[in-house]
Amino acid sequence: MKKFYILFFLFILIDIHSQEVIKDYPLSNIIEETSGLEIVGDLLVTHNDSGGEASLYYLSKKGKILKKRKIKSASNKDWEDITKDSEYLYISDSGNNYNNRRDLKIYKVPIDENSKEKNQIISFNYPEQESFKINRNTIYDAEGLISIDNNLIIFTKNRAKKITEFYSIPKEEGKYDAKKIGTLKTNSIITGADYNQKLGLLALTSTVNFNEYYLITVKDFYLSKTNNYIINMFKIPIGKTQVEAVKIIDNKNFWITSEDEQSSKYA
Template sequence: MLKKSILLSIAALFIFSATYIGSAIYTLYSKKMISVDPRLKEVSGIEYDKHKRLWAINDSGDEPKLYRLNDDGSIAKEILVTNAKNIDWEDMTQNKFGHFFLGDFGNNTNERRWLTIYKIENPIDIKTDTTEAEIIKFTYPELDGTPVAPDNRNYDLEAFVALGRHLYLFTKNRTEPFDGITNVYKVGDHAANFNAELIDSFKTCTTMEKLCWITSAALSPDRKKLVLLDSTSLWLFENFKRDKFFSGDVSRIDLGIVTQKEAVTFYDDNTIVFTDEEFKGIGGNAYVIKLDEAKKQIIRKAPLKP
């Protein structure tokens, strides 16, 4: 009888696990839009131009290039940024004028002191296959040149957005022990050397760092919604004031099975597109979410005004 009970328990656990995994896979793949060209095997940033065509960049190891994608995910055009290097390109964003910003600020070991952002014109206005960038440099004033202590390793970056005349940088937390906090820094959006200004922070989770590392960010075209991306979720921030992104309503959208999700953008004010990297046959796609159809878990509502 005991053996039978154990076998029944194992069978029930197996069925539950299979159902859960199957549901998680469906949650993600039901949102699939396209498979991305294999040459973009490490997509780290995406953005739409003024003609609603999708552009992407690769992570470190590639040339300093932008790639425009066809509707089927193949590469339609490449643009080389001639005065740039791809040390660790981690995200792409644009301002309301259509300028693109390319973030060469990956800092896995927290040892890079000066980080770079390349600013270019909207790719739709680039008539050849090359362009030059305006170069923005920044550093963290908290760093004094000595090694960063494990419990202070929060100077890696993979996410940023443009608002007004500033860029807002969201850190990828690598603290030990992991505390789940992404810090927000502000720098100017023009060529200069900046001391990044710490302005706010937000805690995602403290369970497993690889599940709640912030890997990309995006602002809606009307600048009223912010999303942060991690391996399992979209964090949606609404009804905030100016650049106090975390002051309003906060909700979480489950993205299903864990994959290496690295890039997110808005197509329009209601439509979000995100990508993941391919690993052992899973991922390597772009996915689409309609916010008015998404299931949102309310994390926090903005305080009511007295």
């Protein structure tokens, strides 16, 4: 069984005073590999990780599945995150655990389910990648995706250095070399991302050892600024778990989805 959590963080400036889970709701086993989170209207939207159906699941704020939307002409090889702009949802099929994928892509899907517009595919690669031999320590695996203006930004997982490098990809259908923009020294491995452009706030979920998970916040995150970010890292207080999705409510409140574990006091 998975659980659906809202995390409430109380902090002043960059100093955290307390963090508390204020609500938790069970999720259906249908979405036991929940690996992305977005809001459309009053509903939360999630999807499963690798091998799941190529579908989106629309949830109430209490975690109940209200509808399922199958994404036409798509497959779920390793869906890792979802983001949106005013017209489209973007689903990141960017999981690359073994370093050997040559078919990384992002699905561009109209938010309006009644739209007659066809779904589009944004294919991309890392121009720095020279070897596609199987390598569990790959630096070309990505689990975070956000939207900023006309750009999609992906955040990689660097298991060895515990950093994330972020790349820009256009939102238009086509094949692209992802453009490296910068690096964040997160001291952990990134598992999910969200961005609130009005607040200039970036939120990342991460782990160090796959036992404890963290929420990372980066204020004043803009593409015109590629370094000297102030990075704040907060332990997610739900015990041993697996967190791969986050959605910003405001600068103190966040939705996350997480696997429930017996060690969690919220189980």
